[in-house]
Amino acid sequence: MNRINQKLQEDKKLLSIYFTAGYPALNDTVPIIRELEKNGVDMIEIGLPFSDPLADGPTIQASSTAALQNGMRTELLFEQLKDIRKTVSIPLIVMGYFNPMLQYGVEAFCRKCHEIGIDGIIMPDLPLDVYQEQYEAIFTKYGLINVFLITPQTSEERIRQIDGASAGFIYMVSSASVTGSKDGFGNAQTDYFERIARMGLKNPQIVGFGISNAETFQAATETAKGAIIGSAFIKHLTDYGIATIGDFVEKIKS
Amino acid sequence: MKRKKRTTTISGETERKSYHADEKGNYGEFGGAYIPEMLYPNTEELRQNYLRIMADPSFQREFDHLLKDYVGRPTPLYFAERLSQKYGTKIYLKREDLCHTGAHKVNNTIGQILMAKKLGKNRIIAETGAGQHGVATATVCALMGIECVVYMGEIDIARQAPNVARMKMLGAKVRPALSGSRTLKDATNEAIRDWINNPVDTHYIIGSVVGPHPYPDMVARFQSVISEEIKWQLKEKEGRENPDYVVACVGGGSNAAGAYFHYLDVPEVGIIAVEAAGKGIDTGESAATSALGKVGIIHGSKTLLMQTQDGQITEPYSISAGLDYPGVGPMHAHLFKSGRGEFISITDDEAMTAGLEVSQLEGIIPAIETSHAFAIFDYKQFKEDDVVVINLSGRGDKDLQTYIDYFKL
Ligand SMILES: Cc1ncc(COP(=O)(O)O)c(C=O)c1O
Numbered sequence: 001m002n003r004i005n006q007k008l009q010e011d012k013k014l015l016s017i018y019f020t021a022g023y024p025a026l027n028d029t030v031p032i033i034r035e036l037e038k039n040g041v042d043m044i045e046i047g048l049p050f051s052d053p054l055a056d057g058p059t060i061q062a063s064s065t066a067a068l069q070n071g072m073r074t075e076l077l078f079e080q081l082k083d084i085r086k087t088v089s090i091p092l093i094v095m096g097y098f099n100p101m102l103q104y105g106v107e108a109f110c111r112k113c114h115e116i117g118i119d120g121i122i123m124p125d126l127p128l129d130v131y132q133e134q135y136e137a138i139f140t141k142y143g144l145i146n147v148f149l150i151t152p153q154t155s156e157e158r159i160r161q162i163d164g165a166s167a168g169f170i171y172m173v174s175s176a177s178v179t180g181s182k183d184g185f186g187n188a189q190t191d192y193f194e195r196i197a198r199m200g201l202k203n204p205q206i207v208g209f210g211i212s213n214a215e216t217f218q219a220a221t222e223t224a225k226g227a228i229i230g231s232a233f234i235k236h237l238t239d240y241g242i243a244t245i246g247d248f249v250e251k252i253k254s
Numbered sequence: 255m256k257r258k259k260r261t262t263t264i265s266g267e268t269e270r271k272s273y274h275a276d277e278k279g280n281y282g283e284f285g286g287a288y289i290p291e292m293l294y295p296n297t298e299e300l301r302q303n304y305l306r307i308m309a310d311p312s313f314q315r316e317f318d319h320l321l322k323d324y325v326g327r328p329t330p331l332y333f334a335e336r337l338s339q340k341y342g343t344k345i346y347l348k349r350e351d352l353c354h355t356g357a358h359k360v361n362n363t364i365g366q367i368l369m370a371k372k373l374g375k376n377r378i379i380a381e382t383g384a385g386q387h388g389v390a391t392a393t394v395c396a397l398m399g400i401e402c403v404v405y406m407g408e409i410d411i412a413r414q415a416p417n418v419a420r421m422k423m424l425g426a427k428v429r430p431a432l433s434g435s436r437t438l439k440d441a442t443n444e445a446i447r448d449w450i451n452n453p454v455d456t457h458y459i460i461g462s463v464v465g466p467h468p469y470p471d472m473v474a475r476f477q478s479v480i481s482e483e484i485k486w487q488l489k490e491k492e493g494r495e496n497p498d499y500v501v502a503c504v505g506g507g508s509n510a511a512g513a514y515f516h517y518l519d520v521p522e523v524g525i526i527a528v529e530a531a532g533k534g535i536d537t538g539e540s541a542a543t544s545a546l547g548k549v550g551i552i553h554g555s556k557t558l559l560m561q562t563q564d565g566q567i568t569e570p571y572s573i574s575a576g577l578d579y580p581g582v583g584p585m586h587a588h589l590f591k592s593g594r595g596e597f598i599s600i601t602d603d604e605a606m607t608a609g610l611e612v613s614q615l616e617g618i619i620p621a622i623e624t625s626h627a628f629a630i631f632d633y634k635q636f637k638e639d640d641v642v643v644i645n646l647s648g649r650g651d652k653d654l655q656t657y658i659d660y661f662k663l
Contacts, residue, residue, distance in 0.1 A: 051434065051566040052552070054446050055290040061433050074564050098288060099551045103565030124290035125551065149291040153453050158294070173292060176454075178447045 003091040003119045004145050004168045007042055008204050014226030015217065015252060016043040016206060017233050018095060020063040021080070022072025023049070024237050029080045032242055037090050039249040045122065045228065048077060048096030055124050057180035059231040063238075074104050078112045085117035093147065095122040107138050114142035120168055122147045128165060136165075147171050152192045156199070163201045172196060172205040172224060179209050180231025185219050197223035217252050273518040273585070273594055275474075279467020282592060284584035287466035289554040292450045296458070297554075299373065301468045307372045308365075308475060320364050321479060324397070325354045327361075329480075331487035331643070336615040343636035346497070347618070347646045348484055350509060357621060357648030358477060358509040359390035363459055365476030367394040370457035377401045377456040381431075381445040383410055383438030383505075384575035384623075385417025386648060387461030392426035402426040405444040407437035410575055417652060435569045438579055442553050462506025463583030466554030470511075470583050477512025484643055485516055492641055499524040499636070502645040503627045505541075505576045507583035509647035514589075524596065526634065527586060528627045530572035531599035541570035542599035543582045544590045552580065558587040573602035573656065574622035576648075596634075604629040606660050609650065621648035622656060 007014065017036050021029045029046070036044055049064035049072050056064070084092070094113060101109045101123060113121065121144050126135070131146060139146050145168035150159050152175060162170060175189055196205060207220035208228035220227040229252065236248045279285045279301075287297055307313050321327040329349040338345045350358040363380075370378060378395050381404070382388030388404040395402035404421055408430040411418055421428050434440040442464075449458045463470040463477075485495040500517055502510035504527045517523040532540035540546060547558035552567060559581035560568045572578045582590075589595030600608075609625030612618055620628065624647045636642055650657065657663065 051568075052439065052443055054443055054553075055292060055450060057447070058433070065434065068566060097551075099561070099567070100565035102550060103548075103561070103563065124292075125288050125554070127286075127288060127291075127294075130286065130288070151292050151295075151453075153295040154291065155295070176292070177451050178292075 002143060002145055002168070003089070004043070004093070007091050008169060008225060013221040014042040014206065015249070016045060016226055016228040017041050018045040018047055018228055018230035019233060019237065020047040020049050020060060020067050021077050022067030022070045023063040023234070024066070024241065026070040026072060027080070028242055029077065030084065032245065033084065033088055033092070035242060035245040036249070037088050039246045040253070041090065041249055042226065043091045043093065045093045045095040045230075046077070046081075048074060048094060048100055050097040050100055053097060055178055057178040057231060059180045059234050063234045074100055078116060081116045091119045092117070093120040093122055094118050098123045098126040106135055110138050110142040110144055113144055118144065120145035120147055122171060124149055128162060132165060149173050150196075152176055152188070159196070159199065159201070163203055166203045168203065169225065170201065170203045170205045171228070172207045174207050174210045174220065177209060184216060185210070190219070193220070193223045214252050214254055273589060273592070275467070275471040275585070279471055281470075281584045281588035283549070284555070284557050284587040284591075285467060285470060286556050287554055288551045288556060289466045290450070292453070293446070293466070293554070296449060296453050297466050297468070300472070303373065304369065304468050304472050307369055313368060313372060316368055317365060321361065325360055325364060326352060327479065328483045328487070329353060331484060331491065333491065334616050337612065340615065341631045341636065342638055343640045343642055346488070346491070346641065346643045347616075348480060348513065348643055349646055350480065351618065351620065351624070351646050351649035355386070355390050355393050356651060357386045357390070358480065358512060359387045359461060360393065361479055361512065362461070362473050362476045362508060363387070363390040363394045366457070366459040367398050367400070369472075370400070370459070371398065373457060375455060375457035377403070377452065378459055379403045379405070379445050379448045379456055380459045380461060381405045381438065381441040382461060383407070383441065383578055384652065385410070385414040385421065386576060386652065388426070388428070389417050389420045389424070391459050391461070392421040392424035395426060396424045403448065404428050405431050405441040405448070407431045407435070407441045409436045410438065410441070414575060414652070437569070438575070439567065446553065462508040463511045463585055464506040464553055464555060464579075464581060470555065470585055473508050474511040474515060474585060477508050478515035480509070480512035480645065481514065481516040484513070488641070488643070496520055496523050497643045498640040499526055499642045500645070501526040501528065501627050501630060501642060503528045503577060503623050503647060504582055504586055505579050505623060506581070507586040509645050511583060511585055513643070513645040525589060525594060526630065527589065527595045527597045528630055529597060529599045530574055530577035530605070530626055531601045532571040532573070534601055535599060539571035540599075541572040541577050541579065543580065544597040545599055547581065555581075555584050557581050557584045558590065573605065574626065576621070576623040577626065598630050598633050600626040600629040604632065606657070609657065610661065618646070619650035620646060621650050622653045624648055
């Protein structure tokens with residue numbers, strides 16, 4: 001069974017962390033992953049940096065630009081990760097934008113992920129219909145779970161369609177926003193979380209965007225299976241470096 | 255005169271029936287909507303409604319009325335006698351430079367502001383490079399009394415100060431794009447992010463035939479008034495609707511799409527697209543996407559774009575801010591790949607020289623974007639009785655400082 005599915009069966013709320021590979025320093029990728037696992041994080045999204053991250057706010061944009069300037073490349077990321085499964089056992093997901101994957105070759109990219117032991121892929125700008133028509137067979141062949149996003153504006157009909165096409169979890173974007181831009185959740189979010197919970201979807205939901213501390217983590221996981229922290233973690237890396245990752249995780253979990 | 259060789263046409267499939275978008279927004283292998291799910295409701299709303307709204311008689315009436323009385327259409331099709339003499343062929347100029355605000359861009363913004371109203375939107379966002387599209391958007395927003403935010407790269411804000419002032423005077427907010435290379439591509443990213451943050455009340459007026467479906471097709475349709483007029487105007491002047499060639503500069507490709515539109519599926523009309531070679535195709539400072547681009551995804555569309563081997567989008571360069579875009583619209587990628595269009599790239603120096611020549615032969619100072627289209631005669635030999643229509647996409651007022659600096663006027 002895919003590590004993501006296994007993890008989702010655990011009887012707990014899941015904490016997932018996103019970081020941009022190659023940031024703060026080019027070779028921080030593996031140390032960050034190890035630190036996160038050591039401190040009890042349940043799942044990790046490894047961001048493949050892109051020059052034009054449309055769905056990201058200033059924090060992740062800046063980390064992507066810095067990572068590319070540091071020399072991060074697709075092949076180098078795979079190289080850094082090649083022995084990761086010797087020491088790390090939690091689910092690992094590669095998150096990025098579709099153009100770098102397309103240039104690498106979708107099949108070659110998936111094969112590489114499979115060899116490394118990557119469990120899933122999140123490509124926000126690879127649309128559902130294109131995925132189903134052209135790429136689903138390849139993802140499946142290499143045992144990769146493709147994760148789709150929904151937002152407060154996604155229609156019920158489309159949510160059901162996405163639920164049908166998903167085989168792991170649904171990435172529930174907390175509000176109409178790019179990453180890292182909202183502080184705290186209002187009634188609109190709570191209503192949305194409850195509305196989705198009532199739909200009885202077959203895939204569990206994990207909330208992302210705008211989760212920055214224990215309070216928002218708590219609020220998001222009231223109904224959802226877990227939550228993803230990105231920008232707040234990157235900010236922490238920028239301010240305190242990778243040595244204090246344990247403090248960050250502890251604060252979220254407290 | 256010595257003819258140089260820098261055409262990059264390649265031959266390809268010939269059996270294709272139409273060069274227009276299909277119902278999914280595909281132009282051959284290009285186009286589509288590669289957008290994050292956050293934008294799906296926005297583009298879907300537009301996709302489901304744009305053709306219906308455009309076919310609505312009340313929409314058409316208002317569009318036609320504004321194009322006539324506000325923009326000043328039809329724009330003349332002018333026989334350029336001295337230019338024709340010099341190059342030994344019959345050259346007509348489609349005078350989009352005479353549109354209100356000084357370029358073709360306003361045809362699209364008029365159409366889209368009416369579309370936004372029909373969709374019940376009360377806030378407009380746009381991106382701009384040179385500021386022409388920003389000004390055209392700010393203009394129609396003022397006309398309709400709708401809030402307007404224009405994203406513009408920090409670097410472009412500095413080098414296009416007069417257009418920034420125009421937008422402000424028209425009541426628009428100009429927000430600097432501070433990310434990436436701080437030019438047009440990044441302004442587009444910022445506008446898209448704004449749309450993600452404001453999905454319900456906001457309409458995004460894209461300035462060219464780029465972006466996710468249905469934008470390329472919708473913008474092309476709004477600009478198609480250019481070739482619609484050329485057809486009857488040429489009939490009056492030459493007794494035939496079809497020129498032998500229609501020539502336009504291509505940044506994203508909207509003036510070109512409008513000039514080609516009704517000729518796309520008329521094989522006897524030659525299509526010539528002129529791109530900016532910047533300092534030269536091989537210098538690393540160029541915007542000639544057909545020569546330097548590979549298939550990829552930019553701003554939600556599959557098209558040709560300039561990128562690294564890893565798929566990171568690279569910065570283009572051209573003296574003309576309006577051609578300084580690392581991609582082209584999917585229609586143009588398909589015209590190139592299929593061989594239907596002939597693509598020629600023109601350097602800064604060649605464009606500037608041609609701009610000066612047109613000024614002095616015809617008394618028309620073209621926008622530097624358009625000057626590129628006038629520089630093709632070094633590369634392309636026309637027959638004496640060929641009818642060549644050049645789309646004069648805009649006037650050079652906005653570029654005066656660049657011309658002054660270049661020619662030390
Ligand atoms: C006068 C003029 N021509 C051409 C362009 C290029 O845009 P497009 O290729 O969409 O026509 C611009 C863009 O600013 C322009 O101002």
